[in-house]
Amino acid sequence: MLKINGLHVNYGPINALKGISIDIAEGKITAIIGANGSGKSTMLSAISGLIIPDQGEIYYKDTPIQTKPVEERVKRGIAHVMEGRRLFKDQSVHDNLLLGFYFRNSKENKKNMLKQITEVYERFPILGQKKHQLAGTLSGGQQQLLIISMAILSKPRLLLLDEPSLGLAPIVVDQVYQYLDELKAMGVTIIVSEQMAALAMRIADFGYVLERGKIVGKGDVQYLKSMMDSDEMSAVYFGEAKV
Numbered sequence: 629m630l631k632i633n634g635l636h637v638n639y640g641p642i643n644a645l646k647g648i649s650i651d652i653a654e655g656k657i658t659a660i661i662g663a664n665g666s667g668k669s670t671m672l673s674a675i676s677g678l679i680i681p682d683q684g685e686i687y688y689k690d691t692p693i694q695t696k697p698v699e700e701r702v703k704r705g706i707a708h709v710m711e712g713r714r715l716f717k718d719q720s721v722h723d724n725l726l727l728g729f730y731f732r733n734s735k736e737n738k739k740n741m742l743k744q745i746t747e748v749y750e751r752f753p754i755l756g757q758k759k760h761q762l763a764g765t766l767s768g769g770q771q772q773l774l775i776i777s778m779a780i781l782s783k784p785r786l787l788l789l790d791e792p793s794l795g796l797a798p799i800v801v802d803q804v805y806q807y808l809d810e811l812k813a814m815g816v817t818i819i820v821s822e823q824m825a826a827l828a829m830r831i832a833d834f835g836y837v838l839e840r841g842k843i844v845g846k847g848d849v850q851y852l853k854s855m856m857d858s859d860e861m862s863a864v865y866f867g868e869a870k871v
């Protein structure tokens with residue numbers, strides 16, 4: 629579904645990605661694992677169009693998209709949940725969902741707007757309880773749930789999540805990850821970046837390990853789990869938590 633060939637991204641003199649090539653299978657969950665600064669966010673931003681690469685190609689369903697604007701990629705079904713929270717903080721939770729929905733959906737989809745927003749409240753009751761509260765007053769974890777819900781309301785075909793567990797209480801992480809598994813069952817292709825590989829390994833089918841802008845490991849979950857047990861990198865990428 630998504631193929632990246634020889635991707636290079638530079639921030640001035642910093643080479644954030646140094647010739648990355650990956651292949652993402654449709655309907656699967658792929659984990660991008662790497663320490664702080666390894667290039668995970670840069671890679672996801674190049675896929676969603678926030679960053680135009682210096683070199684390399686990105687094919688989405690066989691079409692090169694590396695120079696297409698963000699809106700065009702959104703229309704094709706690519707949604708990006710970024711690290712660091714982007715919400716309309718002075719608007720209510722409900723208005724954020726309405727706005728998120730409105731800007732990202734076709735006319736046809738808009739017919740079911742309220743029904744779909746109600747489904748979000750059923751899925752994450754805390755958002756329903758706080759629907760009239762300003763988004764900026766939610767806790768970090770609740771804001772993260774809201775952002776993920778906004779992305780999901782756009783009915784993405786490819787969902788990019790940058791460290792979705794960051795700042796979340798373990799119980800909320802469980803909820804979010806369980807939801808990702810359900811989205812996969814509905815046919816959504818997911819790429820999730822995590823520093824703590826053990827988390828991503830719970831649901832991923834395949835994974836890539838990034839180190840200083842290069843892919844240093846890739847494989848299915850069994851292979852990555854064996855790396856966790858044997859490789860010296862385990863301390864860096866997998867922390868203490870084992871699956």
Ligand SMILES: Nc1ncnc2c1ncn2[C@@H]1O[C@H](COP(=O)(O)OP(=O)(O)OP(=O)(O)O)[C@@H](O)[C@H]1O
Nearest residue numbers: 639642644662663664665666667668669670671711
């Ligand atoms: N806007 C920017 N300007 C300059 N350098 C940047 C910028 N964004 C990222 N970098 C650098 O590019 C490299 C890759 O960063 P990136 O944020 O993609 O990594 P990451 O794996 O997502 O890390 P983190 O988990 O900290 O976000 C790092 O060396 C980082 O300092």
